[in-house]
Amino acid sequence: MKKMKRDKSRGMSSSGENSTDNFELFISNTDINWCYYRDTHRVLGTTVGVLILQDFEALTPNLLARTIETVEGGGLVIFLLRTVKSLKQLYSMSMDVHSRYRTEAGGDVVPRFNERFILSLAKCRNCLVCDDELNILPISSRSLKVLNELEGGDDNSHHKRRLTKEVLTAKQHETSPELMDLKAALKDTPHVGCLINLAKTLDQAKAVLTFLDACSDKNCKSTVALTASRGRGKSAAIGLCLAGAISFGYSIICVTAPEPENLVAVFDFVVRGLTALKYVEHVDYSIQYNDAKGREDVKCVLSVVVLREHYRQTIKYVRPENVDQFASAEIVAIDEAAAIPLPTVRKLMLGGSNRKAGAGHDRLTFMSSTVNGYEGTGRALSLKLLKELRDVRGSMGTGSGRQSAQMEAAMEASTAIVGPSKKKGEVKVHEQRWAAAAEAAANAVSSSSLGSKRLREIELVTPIRYAA
Numbered sequence: 001m002k003k004m005k006r007d008k009s010r011g012m013s014s015s016g017e018n019s020t021d022n023f024e025l026f027i028s029n030t031d032i033n034w035c036y037y038r039d040t041h042r043v044l045g046t047t048v049g050v051l052i053l054q055d056f057e058a059l060t061p062n063l064l065a066r067t068i069e070t071v072e073g074g075g076l077v078i079f080l081l082r083t084v085k086s087l088k089q090l091y092s093m094s095m096d097v098h099s100r101y102r103t104e105a106g107g108d109v110v111p112r113f114n115e116r117f118i119l120s121l122a123k124c125r126n127c128l129v130c131d132d133e134l135n136i137l138p139i140s141s142r143s144l145k146v147l148n149e150l151e152g153g154d155d156n157s158h159h160k161r162r163l164t165k166e167v168l169t170a171k172q173h174e175t176s177p178e179l180m181d182l183k184a185a186l187k188d189t190p191h192v193g194c195l196i197n198l199a200k201t202l203d204q205a206k207a208v209l210t211f212l213d214a215c216s217d218k219n220c221k222s223t224v225a226l227t228a229s230r231g232r233g234k235s236a237a238i239g240l241c242l243a244g245a246i247s248f249g250y251s252i253i254c255v256t257a258p259e260p261e262n263l264v265a266v267f268d269f270v271v272r273g274l275t276a277l278k279y280v281e282h283v284d285y286s287i288q289y290n291d292a293k294g295r296e297d298v299k300c301v302l303s304v305v306v307l308r309e310h311y312r313q314t315i316k317y318v319r320p321e322n323v324d325q326f327a328s329a330e331i332v333a334i335d336e337a338a339a340i341p342l343p344t345v346r347k348l349m350l351g352g353s354n355r356k357a358g359a360g361h362d363r364l365t366f367m368s369s370t371v372n373g374y375e376g377t378g379r380a381l382s383l384k385l386l387k388e389l390r391d392v393r394g395s396m397g398t399g400s401g402r403q404s405a406q407m408e409a410a411m412e413a414s415t416a417i418v419g420p421s422k423k424k425g426e427v428k429v430h431e432q433r434w435a436a437a438a439e440a441a442a443n444a445v446s447s448s449s450l451g452s453k454r455l456r457e458i459e460l461v462t463p464i465r466y467a468a
């Protein structure tokens with residue numbers, strides 16, 4: 001590939017139709033990206049059709065979990081191995097990671113992961129072991145038996161019926177009658193129909209509708225929480241709803257995530273949504289990228305500025321620790337909220353660290369988090385923050401409930417401070433207890449304002465990336 005690029009830059013590449021071979025056509029027409037194993041964090045959030053893992057000795061379970069989940073349904077995962085006569089030869093292979101565990105006291109490392117991983121490949125019905133000429137080796141006898149049955153068996157064979165059922169199940173998500181009916185019913189609805197038409201599953205279409213319903217009422221204080229496993233399309237749903245928020249007239253929209261690389265899919269679908277809404281790049285909106293230099297950085301979008309009819313609207317990325325920069329935002333979208341500290345998330349929902357409790361919490365808050373995947377489990381979000389929002393919303397409806405919550409919080413904070421056994425007068429423990437109780441009561445008021453928002457919870461179940 002390097003030689004082809006060098007020859008092309010020098011004008012030495014073959015341009016005749018007869019001289020162009022298939023490999024050169026494949027290279028020129030296929031989007032191929034590569035990275036070192038130490039840079040695999042760059043592939044998080046992306047979707048590929050084929051994944052090739054070279055240098056098997058350098059693989060770790062962490063690398064496998066990080067890369068294999070990026071392959072879409074029906075894709076290929078290819079391991080490049082040296083010549084082996086049996087998969088059992090890989091059991092005792094010395095991996096690169098073993099060197100860090102070898103010491104003078106214990107020099108032998110038992111590669112248990114190798115054995116378990118290879119045994120799982122041997123039992124996998126979709127695993128084939130081929131040589132460099134793509135001849136199927138007898139090692140994968142289980143898969144070879146299935147292929148022979150599919151090729152020569154009748155239509156009622158077990159494997160053919162199973163394969164047909166899997167294909168039909170995978171295809172019915174996009175062609176489900178409920179999704180088609182929903183798209184047809186909302187086809188002529190302004191700001192909504194063209195965005196719903198981009199949804200791939202019924203779950204995703206309902207999530208986009210919930211987001212847009214929250215955007216349509218600007219006087220309603222609302223929090224929308226979206227949880228899903230990896231590959232369900234939650235980032236796409238947030239991107240489409242932010243594009244819809246632009247059409248509803250919101251001026252300042254702040255999007256945050258642990259790193260700007262986590263928002264590649266969100267801004268991608270923001271652009272797709274604006275295109276569906278008849279916005280034209282360089283005419284109606286412009287895109288600002290980061291200064292990606294070298295192999296370590298990933299080129300990603302930092303902001304989208306919409307200028308139509310002399311009206312400026314902005315969707316911009318702000319780091320979560322810069323809480324004060326969210327003060328003027330009308331919508332705050334928090335992606336991968338479980339990876340952000342909960343105190344920071346609370347401040348983002350309340351409107352900033354310098355904002356008085358209960359004063360003007362009239363903006364929308366969108367949250368999304370992965371509950372099953374390499375990025376994390378999202379249990380902190382569901383067990384702490386969302387549970388707190390539900391409890392506070394239920395208990396803060398009356399003045400007596402609000403007052404009792406403040407007293408309880410103040411008492412817990414004051415009793416938690418214990419002074420030393422000597423020189424109590426110099427330490428002034430009572431003043432520390434008063435200050436802690438006052439701060440806890442103020443936080444309880446903030447929590448009551450947080451709970452006064454309308455909470456909507458969405459969960460995406462149907463897979464998109466892994467559907468064949």
